Amino acid sequence: MDQQIEELPEYIHINQNDFSYRKHKKQKEEDIAICECKYNANDPDSACGERCLNVLTSTECTPNYCPCGVYCKNQRFQKCAYAETKLFKTQGRGWGLLADKDIKAGQFIIEYCGEVISWKEAKRRSQAYETQGLKDAFIISLNGSESIDATKKGSLARFINHSCQPNCETRKWNVLGEIRVGIFAKEDILKGTELGYDYNFEWYGGAKVRCLCGAVSCSGFLGAKSRGFQPLKLMFRILFDAAVDKNASVESLLDRQEVGGGEVGVEL
Numbered sequence: 001m002d003q004q005i006e007e008l009p010e011y012i013h014i015n016q017n018d019f020s021y022r023k024h025k026k027q028k029e030e031d032i033a034i035c036e037c038k039y040n041a042n043d044p045d046s047a048c049g050e051r052c053l054n055v056l057t058s059t060e061c062t063p064n065y066c067p068c069g070v071y072c073k074n075q076r077f078q079k080c081a082y083a084e085t086k087l088f089k090t091q092g093r094g095w096g097l098l099a100d101k102d103i104k105a106g107q108f109i110i111e112y113c114g115e116v117i118s119w120k121e122a123k124r125r126s127q128a129y130e131t132q133g134l135k136d137a138f139i140i141s142l143n144g145s146e147s148i149d150a151t152k153k154g155s156l157a158r159f160i161n162h163s164c165q166p167n168c169e170t171r172k173w174n175v176l177g178e179i180r181v182g183i184f185a186k187e188d189i190l191k192g193t194e195l196g197y198d199y200n201f202e203w204y205g206g207a208k209v210r211c212l213c214g215a216v217s218c219s220g221f222l223g224a225k226s227r228g229f230q231p232l233k234l235m236f237r238i239l240f241d242a243a244v245d246k247n248a249s250v251e252s253l254l255d256r257q258e259v260g261g262g263e264v265g266v267e268l
């Protein structure tokens with residue numbers, strides 16, 4: 001068998017988050033945000049471009065409710081409006097993803113899809129994966145209490161490596177009442193360039209990994225910066241959770257923070 005094919009990782013490819021762990025939220029009609037855009041054939045930005053009230057609040061328009069109807073451009077997660085990308089084998093960092101066509105600054109590249117799980121389950125899985133000897137870690141933060149695990153099910157975004165000088169970043173969008181994570185271009189990216197984002201604030205790494213991103217400003221290890229700030233971040237996170245959930249006990253608040261083999265996965 002061809003060496004490349006033999007080495008391809010085993011996972012189930014999905015283009016939508018998997019909600020086996022909890023029910024998918026159904027958006028209530030009163031929660032639907034309706035913008036004030038009016039489609040104008042002479043102005044391509046009129047149908048939910050940069051000036052759209054929903055775009056400004058990182059919320060996708062809801063089909064059948066958007067005044068621009070079929071012309072609405074603000075349904076990129078829902079329509080899987082991804083950039084063209086290609087999987088490739090890196091030197092020492094496993095698989096990576098590169099741009100297969102020029103990408104513009106700010107462009108939505110791909111959704112980070114996987115299984116939506118609680119932080120507690122993320123902690124359990126992260127420890128189990130480490131025990132099983134899995135070299136690559138695929139769990140990222142979704143919101144204050146949940147994570148996305150792309151280890152067994154995921155989109156091609158699971159192959160994007162960490163860079164200390166990234167050309168991409170993660171952004172969270174409200175799509176039909178659920179938060180979803182997208183990878184967006186921070187700058188213009190030429191065809192053939194590897195895509196990378198900074199794992200520091202989103203990623204629950206397992207064992208300490210030496211960073212091989214090659215950037216002049218490389219911090220040395222994956223997630224190294226966020227580790228340095230953990231005590232302070234942890235304190236803010238607990239204060240924030242306590243303010244939101246007034247009935248939570250101190251133990252449950254602490255428990256929520258401990259994800260990833262005893263490491264703290266904090267979303268800023």
Ligand SMILES: C[S@@+](CC[C@H](N)C(=O)[O-])C[C@H]1O[C@@H](n2cnc3c(N)ncnc32)[C@H](O)[C@@H]1O
Nearest residue numbers: 093094095136137158159160161162211212213
């Ligand atoms: C989300 S996966 C990325 C895809 C992975 N390269 C693969 O082959 O499946 C994260 C893992 O990739 C590797 N990795 C990502 N960025 C890296 C970097 N800058 N230096 C070294 N290893 C990296 C680490 O093993 C990390 O646990």
